[in-house]
Ligand SMILES: Cc1ncc(C[n+]2csc(CCOP(=O)(O)OP(=O)(O)O)c2C)c(N)n1
């Protein structure tokens with residue numbers, strides 16, 4: 001794969017994330033694939049925000065540890081990111097505003113000193129438009145034309161009027177022309193060409209895919225309370241509430257939102273909520289309510305670095321056991337952990353079918369890494385799944401005899417009972433958080449209690465066709481099998497590719513249905529049992545422990561990361577090799593960058609505000625969010 | 627037309643003899659008949675407490691949810707299908723203690739729910755601890771030396787939270803309960819009915835004898851239900867008068883658009899009624915190109 005890794009960095013509030021999506025789309029529209037990976041601290045202004053855009057001629061779903069070209073919007077970005085440059089990599093900076101004295105930049109790195117601010121101002125823009133200038137300059141370096149960027153600018157700013165469009169286009173052209181006039185762009189080591197596209201491509205984040213998947217599945221009621229990194233699901237669905245007749249409620253808290261979702265689902269609407277760990281804790285009680293009353297619900301849990309408030313804008317896979325065991329009592333639930341954007345779309349649809357067919361809670365387990373990264377995907381992969389609503393009853397029945405109740409919890413072979421929704425004549429019953437008789441009326445009758453537990457539990461025996469088997473990836477004759485789940489599919493699969501190129505045969509097993517396990521999971525794990533290595537983004541190998549318990553397998557090693565960033569393919573490859581060669585057993589990956597550069601670093605207000613019409617104010621950019 | 631018998635299940639309620647819940651249950655069944663409710667289009671939602679059992683004893687659709695969470699549960703049901711008549715039930719601990727946030731939020735939301743609070747000023751089901759409406763100084767199992775806090779004033783709280791129907795009734799006066807419930811059920815928007823309730827087992831202070839000399843019907847004294855400030859004063863009268871006078875009746879009522887009225891999503895039909903078998907995502911997905 002030929003690839004080009006572009007990275008842009010600056011303080012929060014300078015549109016670094018938006019620039020990433022825009023730049024990724026320019027290449028997507030011209031036949032490439034892009035993976036757009038943002039990193040940012042829990043600040044509204046200040047700190048260091050970066051977005052990496054990894055462009056390739058085949059699908060990319062993981063970030064790279066290194067870049068070819070960095071756009072540094074301030075000095076600090078250079079300081080923090082210079083060492084991530086590939087050999088012969090380049091950095092664009094604005095020498096008029098960024099003084100690099102005292103910073104040791106490696107000799108192989110090519111510096112492009114481009115007056116980003118001046119060009120932006122000459123075009124009629126301000127500080128915020130330096131991104132656009134830099135994109136123009138970057139396109140000149142890789143030998144691209146500006147036409148696709150111009151098209152995008154039209155689409156984005158068209159509504160704001162022709163002036164705004166023109167200023168942006170002039171800014172891009174200014175950057176482009178500056179490179180052509182002052183540098184030999186031909187020397188830039190990477191050249192990209194427009195490629196023919198066989199079908200249209202979509203660029204979307206994991207959260208957008210979950211939101212769109214839910215809409216595709218017929219979501220009609222959504223109640224949530226904001227919490228990073230789940231909030232953008234709320235924003236996405238809210239933006240479409242009129243288009244698709246969905247009621248969206250920003251509830252007073254997660255307890256309310258979960259109970260509202262239970263209520264709306266009981267009344268016959270497909271319902272969902274989203275949250276992160278702290279909110280999930282508050283939802284736990286009503287998760288159990290849904291389980292006992294057998295009301296279908298779909299809950300998205302997008303994990304961030306915990307425990308407690310943790311590091312709100314960073315990633316981790318450490319809520320797996322929490323999702324598995326949240327709420328009191330024994331009950332069946334399904335946990336789907338999509339591995340990429342397309343899986344997020346498809347599995348969200350599956351979640352609704354499973355929830356309604358089996359009348360159980362289904363949890364979609366994402367994390368900051370998947371939720372907020374965007375990828376180019378083939379539009380043909382976004383297929384609607386048939387809607388399966390199970391034993392829901394919406395047609396009137398015979399009226400019940402006076403005083404009678406419908407047997408809502410009738411003992412059935414598959415454990416699933418008919419579910420009339422309110423409004424249906426003859427379906428009158430009570431659903432309850434108490435243990436109950438078949439007609440819903442609460443009871444403490446021991447035998448009935450036991451039978452109800454069995455009824456709810458035996459649904460699992462009928463579920464196999466709705467669970468998702470793990471994906472096996474890699475060459476035959478592999479000497480090591482890397483086991484991973486959820487968001488870490490691509491970093492691990494790519495590690496397999498890296499090693500294959502080096503002649504090292506390793507394969508990988510990815511789980512997007514982490515609980516319960518698909519029957520094939522047992523088969524594959526047992527087949528490769530002698531050489532399993534668990535790879536997870538947490539400190540205790542939570543999924544590994546689960547597999548030990550359920551399947552009885554042991555792991556010969558582990559690769560874990562819990563410094564709040566995801567595992568990168570290069571790291572997985574390196575440590576897999578070390579484990580294979582016996583140099584290592586349990587590897588822990590963490591970032592050793594000496595500068596504490598992303599987190600809560602206060603950028604000098606004077607420097608940050610330079611060139612802005614409105615200075616950023618006296619807050620020193622430390623307004624805490626999240 | 628449904629009759630009281632239609633709202634009466636076969637099962638017998640199991641509250642303590644003399645419990646105010648019996649009266650509330652009977653009054654609600656009667657009020658439902660009076661407003662022409664149907665069993666299949668009515669949902670009684672409750673929290674957990676002695677009060678929570680109403681979802682069982684009024685034979686309609688019902689959902690006995692979690693302690694303190696009747697209102698959000700009822701809200702979800704109402705929003706999914708606003709044609710349903712949704713009645714939320716709960717205790718004073720349930721609604722004014724653990725669920726207080728939902729109470730204030732639901733008031734200001736003005737969603738079309740009837741909320742009946744069984745206010746016995748005690749935690750009944752958990753065998754007699756203090757509740758947010760227990761009088762200052764009251765000795766309970768959890769406050770053996772007397773409650774140190776001032777009680778919550780639920781009606782005043784509802785009025786300042788922009789509830790559109792605020793009333794109080796008393797389990798010792800069943801005709802009054804039926805009348806107030808009927809009006810609450812007929813109200814478009816959120817209706818709070820705080821029911822002063824006898825708890826013969828655990829509340830030995832606010833007994834029928836205690837109420838007898840104090841309670842009066844403020845609507846018989848020419849109270850103007852449209853006067854918010856007056857209503858607020860009346861809502862505090864029990865405490866301000868040193869519990870000399872405890873008013874019951876309709877305190878405040880105003881007609882306002884409901885939360886549901888602001889949702890064009892459900893203009894054409896209720897959201898749950900939409901055919902979801904073939905949702906067209908073409909335009910929505912095209913935004914990702
Ligand atoms: C989360 C939670 N906490 C505590 C309880 C235990 N509990 C059940 S009912 C109740 C209080 C009941 O008091 P109130 O709401 O006034 O209802 P009453 O029984 O007096 O009608 C409590 C604390 C519970 N069921 N759930």
Ligand SMILES: [Mg+2]
Nearest residue numbers: 717718748750
């Ligand atoms: Mg009580």
